[in-house]
Amino acid sequence: MATQLDLQEQEQLDALKSFWKKQGNLITWTLVLVLGGFAAWNGWNFWQRDQGVKAGAMFEELDRAAAAGDAEKTARVFADMRQRFPKAPITQQGGLTAAKVQVDKGQSDAAKASLTWVAENGVEDEMRTIARLRLAAVLADAKQFDEGLKVLDAATAPEFTALVADRRGDLFMAQGKKAEARTAWQAAYAAMDPKLDYRRLVEAKLGSIGAAPGAAPAAAASAASGASK
Known part of the structure:
Protein backbone atom coordinates (compact mmCIF):
# COMPACT_ATOMS: atom_id res chain seq x y z
CA MET A 1 0.00 0.00 0.00
CA ALA A 2 2.82 2.33 0.94
CA THR A 3 4.52 1.66 -2.37
CA GLN A 4 1.32 2.42 -4.30
CA LEU A 5 0.88 5.73 -2.45
CA ASP A 6 4.51 6.60 -3.11
CA LEU A 7 4.00 5.92 -6.82
CA GLN A 8 0.84 8.09 -6.89
CA GLU A 9 2.64 10.95 -5.13
CA GLN A 10 5.54 10.64 -7.55
CA GLU A 11 3.18 10.74 -10.52
CA GLN A 12 1.47 13.85 -9.11
CA LEU A 13 4.84 15.48 -8.48
CA ASP A 14 5.99 14.67 -12.01
CA ALA A 15 2.75 16.10 -13.43
CA LEU A 16 3.21 19.28 -11.37
CA LYS A 17 6.79 19.62 -12.53
CA SER A 18 5.68 19.21 -16.14
CA PHE A 19 2.93 21.79 -15.73
CA TRP A 20 5.27 24.28 -14.07
CA LYS A 21 7.86 23.75 -16.77
CA LYS A 22 5.29 24.68 -19.41
CA GLN A 23 3.36 27.40 -17.56
CA GLY A 24 5.73 28.57 -14.83
CA ASN A 25 7.10 31.61 -16.64
CA LEU A 26 3.61 32.79 -17.63
CA ILE A 27 2.32 32.45 -14.06
CA THR A 28 5.39 34.20 -12.64
CA TRP A 29 5.14 37.16 -15.02
CA THR A 30 1.39 37.43 -14.44
CA LEU A 31 1.98 37.66 -10.71
CA VAL A 32 4.75 40.19 -11.22
CA LEU A 33 2.50 42.36 -13.36
CA VAL A 34 -0.45 42.13 -10.98
CA LEU A 35 1.61 42.85 -7.88
CA GLY A 36 3.59 45.52 -9.71
CA GLY A 37 0.37 47.19 -10.86
CA PHE A 38 -1.00 47.13 -7.33
CA ALA A 39 2.20 48.65 -5.97
CA ALA A 40 2.20 51.29 -8.71
CA TRP A 41 -1.44 52.18 -7.96
CA ASN A 42 -0.65 52.60 -4.26
CA GLY A 43 2.43 54.60 -5.14
CA TRP A 44 0.46 56.84 -7.50
CA ASN A 45 -2.19 57.51 -4.85
CA PHE A 46 0.48 58.33 -2.28
CA TRP A 47 2.23 60.64 -4.75
CA GLN A 48 -1.05 62.37 -5.57
CA ARG A 49 -1.82 62.92 -1.90
CA ASP A 50 1.70 64.16 -1.26
CA GLN A 51 1.52 66.57 -4.20
CA GLY A 52 -1.87 67.82 -3.03
CA VAL A 53 -0.58 68.51 0.48
CA LYS A 54 2.46 70.38 -0.81
CA LYS A 143 -10.65 98.26 -24.62
CA GLN A 144 -9.56 95.06 -26.37
CA PHE A 145 -13.13 94.09 -27.13
CA ASP A 146 -12.56 91.79 -30.11
CA GLU A 147 -9.95 89.84 -28.16
CA GLY A 148 -12.40 89.53 -25.28
CA LEU A 149 -15.09 88.14 -27.56
CA LYS A 150 -12.64 85.57 -28.94
CA VAL A 151 -11.79 84.48 -25.40
CA LEU A 152 -15.48 83.99 -24.62
CA ASP A 153 -15.94 81.81 -27.70
CA ALA A 154 -13.87 79.16 -25.92
CA ALA A 155 -15.77 79.47 -22.61
CA THR A 156 -17.90 76.35 -22.94
CA ALA A 157 -18.78 75.07 -19.45
CA PRO A 158 -22.58 74.63 -19.51
CA GLU A 159 -23.00 75.97 -15.96
CA PHE A 160 -21.74 79.37 -17.08
CA THR A 161 -23.75 79.77 -20.29
CA ALA A 162 -25.76 82.68 -18.91
CA LEU A 163 -22.76 84.54 -17.51
CA VAL A 164 -20.82 84.10 -20.75
CA ALA A 165 -23.74 85.54 -22.71
CA ASP A 166 -24.02 88.44 -20.26
CA ARG A 167 -20.31 89.24 -20.57
CA ARG A 168 -20.58 89.01 -24.34
CA GLY A 169 -23.40 91.55 -24.23
CA ASP A 170 -21.23 93.90 -22.17
CA LEU A 171 -18.47 93.72 -24.77
CA PHE A 172 -20.86 94.34 -27.65
CA MET A 173 -22.39 97.30 -25.85
CA ALA A 174 -18.95 98.77 -25.20
CA GLN A 175 -18.39 98.61 -28.96
CA GLY A 176 -21.67 100.39 -29.61
CA LYS A 177 -23.24 97.27 -31.10
CA LYS A 178 -26.64 97.64 -29.51
CA ALA A 179 -28.47 94.94 -31.48
CA GLU A 180 -25.80 92.33 -30.72
CA ALA A 181 -25.76 93.35 -27.06
CA ARG A 182 -29.54 92.98 -26.86
CA THR A 183 -29.40 89.49 -28.35
CA ALA A 184 -26.65 88.41 -25.96
CA TRP A 185 -28.38 89.83 -22.87
CA GLN A 186 -31.68 88.25 -23.88
CA ALA A 187 -29.90 84.90 -24.14
CA ALA A 188 -28.36 85.48 -20.71
CA TYR A 189 -31.72 86.41 -19.19
CA ALA A 190 -33.41 83.33 -20.66
CA ALA A 191 -30.67 80.97 -19.48
CA MET A 192 -30.37 82.38 -15.95
CA ASP A 193 -32.19 80.93 -12.96
CA PRO A 194 -35.09 83.30 -12.12
CA LYS A 195 -34.19 82.99 -8.42
CA LEU A 196 -30.80 84.62 -8.93
CA ASP A 197 -30.57 88.29 -7.97
CA TYR A 198 -28.07 88.78 -10.79
CA ARG A 199 -30.90 88.23 -13.25
CA ARG A 200 -32.31 91.61 -12.20
CA LEU A 201 -29.08 93.25 -13.33
CA VAL A 202 -29.40 91.63 -16.75
CA GLU A 203 -33.00 92.81 -16.86
CA ALA A 204 -31.83 96.34 -16.04
CA LYS A 205 -29.30 96.19 -18.87
CA LEU A 206 -32.06 95.20 -21.27
CA GLY A 207 -34.26 97.96 -19.90
CA SER A 208 -31.51 100.52 -20.50
CA ILE A 209 -31.75 99.84 -24.24
CA GLY A 210 -35.52 99.59 -24.33
CA ALA A 211 -35.65 95.83 -24.43
CA ALA A 212 -36.76 94.94 -20.91
CA PRO A 213 -38.40 91.49 -20.75
CA GLY A 214 -42.18 91.85 -21.02
CA ALA A 215 -41.99 95.48 -22.14
CA ALA A 216 -43.32 94.80 -25.63
CA PRO A 217 -46.34 92.73 -24.49
CA ALA A 218 -47.16 95.36 -21.85
CA ALA A 219 -47.03 98.13 -24.44
CA ALA A 220 -49.25 96.15 -26.80
CA ALA A 221 -51.79 95.53 -24.05
CA SER A 222 -51.81 99.20 -23.15
CA ALA A 223 -52.38 100.18 -26.79
CA ALA A 224 -55.19 97.68 -27.12
CA SER A 225 -56.81 99.01 -23.95
CA GLY A 226 -56.61 102.56 -25.26
CA ALA A 227 -58.15 101.60 -28.60
CA SER A 228 -61.15 99.96 -26.91
CA LYS A 229 -62.09 103.11 -24.99
Missing part, protein backbone atom coordinates in the same frame (compact mmCIF):
# COMPACT_ATOMS: atom_id res chain seq x y z
CA ALA A 55 0.41 72.39 -3.32
CA GLY A 56 -2.09 73.19 -0.58
CA ALA A 57 0.66 74.52 1.67
CA MET A 58 1.91 76.76 -1.12
CA PHE A 59 -1.59 78.01 -1.81
CA GLU A 60 -1.95 79.03 1.83
CA GLU A 61 1.21 81.10 1.42
CA LEU A 62 -0.14 82.62 -1.78
CA ASP A 63 -3.47 83.37 -0.14
CA ARG A 64 -1.78 85.18 2.74
CA ALA A 65 0.23 87.28 0.31
CA ALA A 66 -2.93 88.07 -1.64
CA ALA A 67 -4.79 89.09 1.53
CA ALA A 68 -1.91 91.44 2.33
CA GLY A 69 -2.09 92.93 -1.17
CA ASP A 70 1.44 91.79 -2.00
CA ALA A 71 1.14 91.28 -5.77
CA GLU A 72 4.83 90.50 -6.26
CA LYS A 73 4.94 87.70 -3.69
CA THR A 74 1.62 86.36 -4.89
CA ALA A 75 3.00 86.17 -8.43
CA ARG A 76 6.19 84.46 -7.25
CA VAL A 77 4.34 81.78 -5.33
CA PHE A 78 1.97 81.19 -8.23
CA ALA A 79 4.91 80.84 -10.63
CA ASP A 80 6.42 78.24 -8.29
CA MET A 81 3.12 76.35 -8.03
CA ARG A 82 2.74 76.49 -11.79
CA GLN A 83 6.17 74.94 -12.26
CA ARG A 84 5.92 72.27 -9.56
CA PHE A 85 2.22 71.37 -9.54
CA PRO A 86 0.75 72.41 -12.90
CA LYS A 87 -2.05 69.83 -12.83
CA ALA A 88 -3.21 70.39 -9.26
CA PRO A 89 -6.65 72.04 -9.21
CA ILE A 90 -5.53 74.31 -6.38
CA THR A 91 -2.82 75.71 -8.67
CA GLN A 92 -5.52 76.95 -11.04
CA GLN A 93 -7.27 78.55 -8.04
CA GLY A 94 -3.96 80.17 -7.22
CA GLY A 95 -3.88 81.66 -10.72
CA LEU A 96 -7.32 83.20 -10.26
CA THR A 97 -6.30 84.61 -6.88
CA ALA A 98 -3.06 86.03 -8.24
CA ALA A 99 -4.91 87.65 -11.15
CA LYS A 100 -7.36 89.36 -8.79
CA VAL A 101 -4.53 90.95 -6.82
CA GLN A 102 -2.80 91.97 -10.04
CA VAL A 103 -5.98 93.64 -11.32
CA ASP A 104 -6.41 95.45 -8.00
CA LYS A 105 -2.84 96.73 -8.28
CA GLY A 106 -3.31 97.86 -11.89
CA GLN A 107 -1.03 95.14 -13.28
CA SER A 108 -3.28 94.26 -16.20
CA ASP A 109 -0.60 92.55 -18.29
CA ALA A 110 0.35 90.28 -15.37
CA ALA A 111 -3.33 89.53 -14.75
CA LYS A 112 -3.81 88.63 -18.41
CA ALA A 113 -0.86 86.24 -18.23
CA SER A 114 -2.14 84.54 -15.06
CA LEU A 115 -5.66 84.15 -16.40
CA THR A 116 -4.45 82.97 -19.81
CA TRP A 117 -2.40 80.24 -18.15
CA VAL A 118 -5.42 79.00 -16.19
CA ALA A 119 -7.63 79.23 -19.30
CA GLU A 120 -5.19 77.11 -21.28
CA ASN A 121 -4.02 74.70 -18.58
CA GLY A 122 -6.96 74.28 -16.24
CA VAL A 123 -7.77 70.65 -15.51
CA GLU A 124 -11.53 71.22 -15.46
CA ASP A 125 -13.67 72.99 -18.06
CA GLU A 126 -15.40 74.97 -15.30
CA MET A 127 -12.11 76.46 -14.10
CA ARG A 128 -11.04 77.29 -17.65
CA THR A 129 -14.36 79.03 -18.27
CA ILE A 130 -14.10 81.10 -15.07
CA ALA A 131 -10.62 82.19 -16.13
CA ARG A 132 -11.92 83.19 -19.57
CA LEU A 133 -14.80 85.18 -18.08
CA ARG A 134 -12.37 87.13 -15.92
CA LEU A 135 -9.88 87.50 -18.76
CA ALA A 136 -12.61 88.93 -20.99
CA ALA A 137 -13.34 91.53 -18.30
CA VAL A 138 -9.67 92.51 -18.10
CA LEU A 139 -9.52 92.80 -21.89
CA ALA A 140 -12.68 94.91 -21.87
CA ASP A 141 -11.08 97.32 -19.38
CA ALA A 142 -8.15 97.57 -21.79
